[in-house]
Amino acid sequence: MKNKLKVYRAMFDITQEELAKKIGVSRQTINYIEKGKYSPSVSLALKLAYFFNCKVEDLFILEKEDLNESTLTKGVN
Numbered sequence: 001m002k003n004k005l006k007v008y009r010a011m012f013d014i015t016q017e018e019l020a021k022k023i024g025v026s027r028q029t030i031n032y033i034e035k036g037k038y039s040p041s042v043s044l045a046l047k048l049a050y051f052f053n054c055k056v057e058d059l060f061i062l063e064k065e066d067l068n069e070s071t072l073t074k075g076v077n
Contacts, residue, residue: 002061006034008052023047 009019016030025044032038040048040060049056 001039002036002063003033004059004061005030005048008054008059012052019051023051 009016014022016034017027020027020030023044024047029038029040029044033040045056045060049059052059
């Protein structure tokens, strides 16, 4: 999953450490999210979006390769 967390941090002129403290996670968590090594929980994604006053979809981009075949079939049979 791609994300724009680093871009939003730059827009708000806030360090990883400052952001981590404000939302209650470690700096390493922020770093791993930014590098795409960790996908945040729904709760954490919502906290980040709330902090930056944006939608979760503005911060995180789900790409087709992130989906499995069963996810790609729309509707219920």
